[in-house]
Amino acid sequence: MHDGPNSPPTLHDVAREAGVSVATASRALNGSTRNVRSENASRVRAAAAKLGYQPHLSAQAIARGSTRTVALVVRDVADPYFSAIAAGVGRAAEADRLIVTMAVAEGSPERELEIVRTLRGQRPRVIIVAGSRVDGAGTGDALAEELRHYRTAGGRVVLISQPDLPFPTVTIDNRGGAERLATALLGAGYRRFAVLTAPPEIRTSRERHEGFLAGLRGCGVPEPLVIETGFTREGGYEAARRLVTRGFEDVEAVFAVNDVMAIGAMTAFRDAGVVPGADIGVAGFDDIASAVDVVPALTSVAVPLREAGARAMRLALSQDETAGAESSAEMPTHVVLRDSTHVRPAP
Amino acid sequence: MHDGPNSPPTLHDVAREAGVSVATASRALNGSTRNVRSENASRVRAAAAKLGYQPHLSAQAIARGSTRTVALVVRDVADPYFSAIAAGVGRAAEADRLIVTMAVAEGSPERELEIVRTLRGQRPRVIIVAGSRVDGAGTGDALAEELRHYRTAGGRVVLISQPDLPFPTVTIDNRGGAERLATALLGAGYRRFAVLTAPPEIRTSRERHEGFLAGLRGCGVPEPLVIETGFTREGGYEAARRLVTRGFEDVEAVFAVNDVMAIGAMTAFRDAGVVPGADIGVAGFDDIASAVDVVPALTSVAVPLREAGARAMRLALSQDETAGAESSAEMPTHVVLRDSTHVRPAP
DNA sequence: TTGTAGGCGTTATCAG
DNA sequence: CTGATAACGCCTACAA
Numbered sequence: 001m002h003d004g005p006n007s008p009p010t011l012h013d014v015a016r017e018a019g020v021s022v023a024t025a026s027r028a029l030n031g032s033t034r035n036v037r038s039e040n041a042s043r044v045r046a047a048a049a050k051l052g053y054q055p056h057l058s059a060q061a062i063a064r065g066s067t068r069t070v071a072l073v074v075r076d077v078a079d080p081y082f083s084a085i086a087a088g089v090g091r092a093a094e095a096d097r098l099i100v101t102m103a104v105a106e107g108s109p110e111r112e113l114e115i116v117r118t119l120r121g122q123r124p125r126v127i128i129v130a131g132s133r134v135d136g137a138g139t140g141d142a143l144a145e146e147l148r149h150y151r152t153a154g155g156r157v158v159l160i161s162q163p164d165l166p167f168p169t170v171t172i173d174n175r176g177g178a179e180r181l182a183t184a185l186l187g188a189g190y191r192r193f194a195v196l197t198a199p200p201e202i203r204t205s206r207e208r209h210e211g212f213l214a215g216l217r218g219c220g221v222p223e224p225l226v227i228e229t230g231f232t233r234e235g236g237y238e239a240a241r242r243l244v245t246r247g248f249e250d251v252e253a254v255f256a257v258n259d260v261m262a263i264g265a266m267t268a269f270r271d272a273g274v275v276p277g278a279d280i281g282v283a284g285f286d287d288i289a290s291a292v293d294v295v296p297a298l299t300s301v302a303v304p305l306r307e308a309g310a311r312a313m314r315l316a317l318s319q320d321e322t323a324g325a326e327s328s329a330e331m332p333t334h335v336v337l338r339d340s341t342h343v344r345p346a347p
Numbered sequence: 348m349h350d351g352p353n354s355p356p357t358l359h360d361v362a363r364e365a366g367v368s369v370a371t372a373s374r375a376l377n378g379s380t381r382n383v384r385s386e387n388a389s390r391v392r393a394a395a396a397k398l399g400y401q402p403h404l405s406a407q408a409i410a411r412g413s414t415r416t417v418a419l420v421v422r423d424v425a426d427p428y429f430s431a432i433a434a435g436v437g438r439a440a441e442a443d444r445l446i447v448t449m450a451v452a453e454g455s456p457e458r459e460l461e462i463v464r465t466l467r468g469q470r471p472r473v474i475i476v477a478g479s480r481v482d483g484a485g486t487g488d489a490l491a492e493e494l495r496h497y498r499t500a501g502g503r504v505v506l507i508s509q510p511d512l513p514f515p516t517v518t519i520d521n522r523g524g525a526e527r528l529a530t531a532l533l534g535a536g537y538r539r540f541a542v543l544t545a546p547p548e549i550r551t552s553r554e555r556h557e558g559f560l561a562g563l564r565g566c567g568v569p570e571p572l573v574i575e576t577g578f579t580r581e582g583g584y585e586a587a588r589r590l591v592t593r594g595f596e597d598v599e600a601v602f603a604v605n606d607v608m609a610i611g612a613m614t615a616f617r618d619a620g621v622v623p624g625a626d627i628g629v630a631g632f633d634d635i636a637s638a639v640d641v642v643p644a645l646t647s648v649a650v651p652l653r654e655a656g657a658r659a660m661r662l663a664l665s666q667d668e669t670a671g672a673e674s675s676a677e678m679p680t681h682v683v684l685r686d687s688t689h690v691r692p693a694p
Numbered sequence: 695t696t697g698t699a700g701g702c703g704t705t706a707t708c709a710g
Numbered sequence: 711c712t713g714a715t716a717a718c719g720c721c722t723a724c725a726a
Contacts, residue, residue: 008500052496149399153355406703
């Protein structure tokens with residue numbers, strides 16, 4: 001009570017309060033509890049409780065040489081795609097009493113690089129990068145370099161949906177899902193399509209686009225119209241508006257490379273007096289929660305996003321173990337047809 | 348090159364590589380750059396770059412006695428309400444080069460307590476608790492106790508939407524917003540209401556409920572029917588289904604205490620063949636992004652969630668400064684009437 | 695079972 | 711301007 005008012009209590013304080021040495025206090029609170037006399041152990045615990053002691057994680061980290069931290073990089077927390085992944089990572093981390101620190105790489109690659117750098121300073125057990133702009137091991141790819149440094153220093157890296165980098169990756173079957181979606185839409189009677197894509201640097205978008213084209217190929221349908229826009233709800237809205245302005249007599253259905261874009265597009269259509277599902281089919285990708293709450297309910301490709309996050313964690317953790325550890329996993333996707341592609345256009 | 352293959356390079360390695368002392372290396376990389384000869388400085392920087400050195404944040408934390416970490420506690424990342432707040436916190440933190448660590452307190456108060464405890468071990472500059480189950484300073488409130496410990500040790504606590512605890516708080520004008528919503532709905536011609544609430548332990552729900560009742564009071568309308576359910580989309584769905592089953596001849600409009608519940612309710616209505624906006628009015632609270640994408644667009648009360656998060660950060664940071672620092676802030680809310688309460692019921 | 699002492703990677707103090 | 715050296719809070723042989 002006679003020292004400074006603030007600055008949290010240390011192990012020394014607890015030891016003094018309990019009348020034992022720091023070593024004993026340390027052992028009683030963390031090390032193998034077996035080796036300390038139970039009376040002392042409870043004295044220490046009592047002292048800790050009384051003082052409101054909480055071990056300094058940084059001190060433990062440096063003393064032990066390792067942390068219980070998982071670093072997660074996402075592009076945007078507010079995007080349901082990423083928050084679902086984040087939720088999965090969080091849940092899996094919790095099971096192992098790991099702490100997840102989350103960084104948001106809004107847009108700029110520089111920012112992204114800076115983030116991974118900082119993260120590296122945290123000495124996390126694992127770094128998980130979800131949907132960033134890691135594009136290929138091309139020259140000047142400072143990000144990959146940074147991750148390589150981290151891995152060399154004993155860190156574990158897991159990427160989500162960035163299969164072309166030399167790190168364990170949780171992959172999503174974007175291509176296959178989009179291909180099956182194309183098939184399903186053909187089956188529903190649609191023949192003439194527009195595709196709403198994001199810029200090709202965003203690999204997820206590119207894969208879905210390519211998969212969709214692949215599904216169409218050889219079926220004698222015309223080459224789809226392609227409208228490039230942002231990977232966001234606003235992007236989708238804007239693209240649909242452009243489509244309406246241009247005139248869409250030659251388009252029966254629109255495939256947006258993700259659900260938020262598709263939902264934005266549906267709203268744009270409605271705002272322009274075009275009825276989605278009736279006047280034009282709309283399909284998305286991801287099957288986010290709100291896909292069933294829009295009208296008409298959105299046809300989409302379901303992606304187990306939470307599972308992907310959880311899987312990434314497990315993948316990272318399993319790398320400790322003997323060589324047998326698998327180094328990547330692909331999450332399956334499946335088409336969910338709903339009313340937004342229900343009404344088959346008249347021939 | 349002759350030591351173990353992994354374990355990241357330390358400042359010693361950099362110093363050796365650059366041919367200077369650790370002290371100099373430290374100064375060149377972090378301390379006031381002015382006091383080191385520019386030639387040495389660049390040698391050090393070069394060595395650091397070559398080795399891929401990254402300062403050990405934990406070591407810095409313990410040496411400096413402080414961290415650059417902000418801890419954020421939310422109930423669920425995947426809920427747009429919390430992810431919007433998180434986004435705001437993240438943005439504000441970024442401006443001060445602070446790192447956000449995010450913990451998810453899914454449900455159980457024990458888990459929540461454990462989280463704050465662990466967080467305390469991180470020695471963050473700030474702990475922000477958003478929408479947890481802190482209910483009142485009643486006896487046995489271990490969470491408040493934990494936060495008090497933290498604050499005593501010099502930490503800054505900011506709560507979002509928990510005004511009855513003795514910590515700086517960013518408050519949301521739930522009561523006022525709900526009251527004005529009630530007035531607006533009365534103005535639109537609705538007279539007989541049902542309220543979809545969450546259990547009263549969730550203070551946000553309680554406030555909105557009470558505000559709504561207050562807005563109705565003295566207007567000669569019947570006491571609303573109250574349906575208690577979960578604070579989630581599923582809760583809303585379920586409650587609406589119950590309402591339909593029960594029969595809703597005496598209800599013209601439904602007020603759900605948040606948007607995800609309202610959206611769930613709308614879907615339930617539709618599934619039961621009841622047309623929201625026409626057969627029954629629906630209003631929510633929060634004005635989340637998807638409120639404009641559902642059909643009919645959802646009447647709601649807009650809450651500046653991102654701003655609330657950012658504000659919480661600033662509030663925390665300003666507590667450093669001289670006594671004049673404000674200790675709380677209230678975020679305004681405003682009613683947004685849309686088509687879900689557009690069609691005025693026949694008298 | 696317990697205490698002493700050295701070390702983890704940085705920063706900060708204090709002589710050179 | 712630079713280099714030893716003592717902290718920082720904790721863990722862990724090693725010795726008692």
